[in-house]
Amino acid sequence: MGGPAEQPDFRSVSHAEDWPLWEVFIRGRRGLSHQHVGSLHAPDPELALQNARDLYTRRGEGVSIWVVRSTEVHASDPDDQGPLFDPPSDKAYRHPTFYTVPEDLQL
Numbered sequence: 001m002g003g004p005a006e007q008p009d010f011r012s013v014s015h016a017e018d019w020p021l022w023e024v025f026i027r028g029r030r031g032l033s034h035q036h037v038g039s040l041h042a043p044d045p046e047l048a049l050q051n052a053r054d055l056y057t058r059r060g061e062g063v064s065i066w067v068v069r070s071t072e073v074h075a076s077d078p079d080d081q082g083p084l085f086d087p088p089s090d091k092a093y094r095h096p097t098f099y100t101v102p103e104d105l106q107l
Helices: 045-056 078-085
Strands: 021-028 035-041 062-069
Antiparallel strands (some): 021 062
């Protein structure tokens, strides 16, 4: 028949460690929001989606997959948790002490 099967040239294939890191988010069948499930290396978004499907939805639990390059995820600094998450003291109008309840209102 034909000649010997052509062997792929693995010298041209880059190592997975050289590929960008992608964060994977899955929305489950009963979920309303995507949940972070892990990370993977892939050379492009299409392969990242395929790999995420193969790795994280083996039992058919997902209905939607997001992949985001890790370099595009911006996060708060844990050292800033106090100023970032403390309730603002300059918005006292949000407290119910500034509202009067009508006397005829039954609580």
